[in-house]
Amino acid sequence: MLPSELLIRLQAHEPLLWINPQIRCQRDSFDPTAVDEADRLLRRAGPLMARGIPEIRPEGLVESPLLEADALRDALAGSGRWLLKADHQMPLAGSVKARGGFHEVLEFAERVATGLGWAGDDFAELGDQPWRDRFAEYRLVVGSTGNLGISIGLISRMLGFRAQVHMSREASEWKKQLLRDKGVEVVEHDGDYACAVKAGRELARADSQAHFVDDERSSSLFSGYAVAGRRLAAQLAEKQIDVSAENPLLVYLPCGVGGAPGGIAYGLKSIFGEAVHCWFAEPVDCPSVLLQMAAGLQQAISVYDIGLENHTLADGLAVAQASMLSCGCMQDRLAGIFTVSDEALSEYLRLVWTVLAEKLEPSATAGFAGPGWLADSAPGRQWCEHHGVDVSRATHVIWSTGGGLVPEAVFREWLGA
């Protein structure tokens, strides 16, 4: 049951910090060895990826830099060490969706090729024309608020597959145009993101040559996201940053349906255990994961059920109903969730451009409020005390999830210039 005090504050669009009671996980149906397999597949597929994406040659690893963000910390009066995990710089897709999306499409490519007699040792040869011609008989289908469609669409086209992306009519125009320009079929729907997902799922079911990438349920996406845990661990080690109970890692992740941040948090917890604390950030009008986790997982609940409208500037986070796969895995792993107003997102977007010269999209800035919640709010300070966390000794990793492909004119509009 949802506490009525929380319900009232959610309905008032009041930015708030929710602490997860961390109920022992009942529905953790995700197999942890899937993350090892995803890691291996992404490495094996490196030579194929490198053929299509020149900037990641020679080894073909799709990864983003971990940027120093002390200037951001100083501007927001924070403490401790601040880093920006710059997934807006992810090769090809320009967002966090490259992690899950590329993994699922590569897995599909491997399955198709194996079914057609491929020996499975040299991924690079799947980039040859005869293979591309065969892949052209298959189709990837996905429902998306935008960035997952871009990730799936671009990697599918790169490998020679056809791609069809289902989006809501109100999804951003430049994302639709970009997809069409790359030869991806875009299908628009009158309803919201969930309607687009449902339409795509049904259409793909009727087509034996199609594979549907299910943002609400896919464990292939989830395991691709989870590989980020070991990638970040390597980057922290490179910077000689110690992660321990005394020097904890605090990670702030923008959240829509919960798949990307859930997978990343899963991967981080499996590596750092108690030394990492993961927080999700959701827009005040679309707190789908907060609502589902606070209400319990027995029954699905959407933000429409409590009178919210799922409207936000953060189109990548405009999701009314959470992924149950993610919520199940987060029950005993997630520290908590905070909500963010659209005004704050715009301010952060301008700020990060001013102090770090990084171009983000509004969704990607949702995590910036995190360190402030822990240092300056009563529930945040209480949480820190209870967990023995000193924010001034912590490493704060703010996950910047997208914006790499935003056209200049759209970005200028956001800046208000």
Ligand SMILES: *Cc1c(COP(=O)(O)O)cnc(C)c1O
């Ligand atoms: C999709 C997306 C997220 C959140 O991922 P979910 O899997 O929907 O929770 C965050 N930021 C950006 C920019 C995104 O595109």
